[in-house]
Amino acid sequence: MKNIMGLINLHESHDLLREITRYRPVAAIPFAGRYRLIDFVLSNFINSGITNVGILSAGNSRSLMDHIRSGKEWDLARKRDGLFLLPSLQSGTVQGAFPDDLADFFSNLDYIRSSRQPYVLLAGSRAVCNINFQDVFKLHLEKQADITVLYKEYTAAAVKRLAGATMLETDQAGRIIDMEICPVNPRSNKLSLEMYLLDRQLLVDLIDSSMSRGGTNIARDCFMKNLKELKIYGYPFTGYLARVDSVQNYFNQSMELLRPEKWQELFFANGSIYTKVKDEAPAKYQHDSNVRNSLVANGSVIAGKVENSILFRGVRVHKDARVINSIIMQKGEIGPGVVLENVICDKDVKISAGRKLKGELNHPIVIEKGTVI
Incomplete structure (x- = not known):
């Protein structure tokens, strides 16, 4: 896989994720206790032997840049190839089904042209899975395809x-x-993972041709409009997939990871998932704590009751507090006697003593970053 370069496109719509993407792009959304969404695609690349990775930034990417830094955790801090952060011409959040990403690809054509690898694997970050791309590349060569698109089949009810x-x-x-x-x-019931494998020169030609004809979106103007002219094949992915495209889906997919078989498949099926290392102490469970069926990250201190919940790094749950079916992100503090049920607390949220917040499984309450209640 040394002949494939990776491109991560961060132009992903925020429309249905506004409560948790106000201060971050989709790729930087915290997930599964210790991770960000971008960790999964980066880990898939490195586990597949892809060592030249470009990240096409979009909007406010400060938190994402702080997370990935030099790419050392993914073995991408290299003298040759490695991790490249590609600047965006735009500011603000990404909105709409057709984000204007083509101009940013065009402005970074020099990076694509100068890369040594003859093939490009283009991917987003909201399709969370664990996949080795070697079989995808084999199918691409066998079919003599111009473009290979990864997809997953769903039931008719799930598609809705x-x-x-x-x-x-x-x-x-x-x-x-x-x-x-x-x-x-x-x-159709075949969901695109928004991962595309194609020849590097073909991608350059498609970007150049689409820009010269007023195109604005790479998926629509480079791929969708060339279905008849190019041999575009699908690759069926059969493993575990979590697609983060709305707050409700984020909540549901997070809760699904409390099932051990789903956790094992996502994190160990085709290699490990890597993330930023913070060297914090293990989670501490005090004498009166009661924790059941939950993910608790390092650095947390638990003195209350936690059930069917996900706690990120550095979370503190005080005595007599109850956290049920909830997600508490980094450095959240749940005061004494607090009751939380079906709640998503973003980073640095503090809930004062005695407060009670209860959402619904199909409509969780979202508390924005840094809020004090």
Whole structure:
């Protein structure tokens, strides 16, 4: 896989994630106790032998840059190839089903042209999975495809719960014959993972051609509009997938990781998932604590009751507090006697003693970063 470069496109819509993306891009959303969404695609790249990775930034990426730093945790701090942060021409949050990302690709064509690898694997960050791309590359060569797109099949009922999705339709040979971006009533049950493998020079030509014709979105103007002219094939992914496209999906997919078999498949199926190391002490459980079926990250101190919940690094749950079916992000503090149920607390949230907050499983309460209640 030394002949493939990785490109991570951070132009991902924030429309249904506003409460937790006000101060960060989608790629920097905390997930599963210790991780950010971008950790999964970076880990998949390095586990597949891809060591030249460019990240096309978008909007306010300060928190993301602080997280990935030099890329050392993913073995991407290298003298040759390694991690490259590609600047964006835009500011503000990314909105809409067709984000204007093509101009940023065009402004960074020099990086794509000068790379040594003849192939490019383009991916976003909101498709959370553990995959080795070697089989994808084999299929790409066997089919003599121009572009290979990864997808996952869903049931008809599950498709209705997807928001802002790109759906694919394939023929019997696996060739993609139709693509729908953000359909109201999808005609297919094949969800695109928004991961594309193609020849590097072809990507350069598509970007240049689309820009010269007024294109603005790479998926629509480079891939979707060339379905008939190019041989575009699908690769069926059958492993565990968590797609973070709305607050409700973020909550549901997080809670699903409390099932041991789902956790094992996501974090160990095709290699380990790496993240920023903080060298904190292990979680501390005080004498009166009661913790059941929960993920508790290092640096946390638990004196109350935690059930069916996910606690990130440095969280403190005081005595007589109860946290049920909730997500508490980094350095959250839950005061004495507090009761939280079906709640998402962003980073640095403090809940004062005696407060009670209860959401619904299908509509959790979201408390924004740094809020004191």
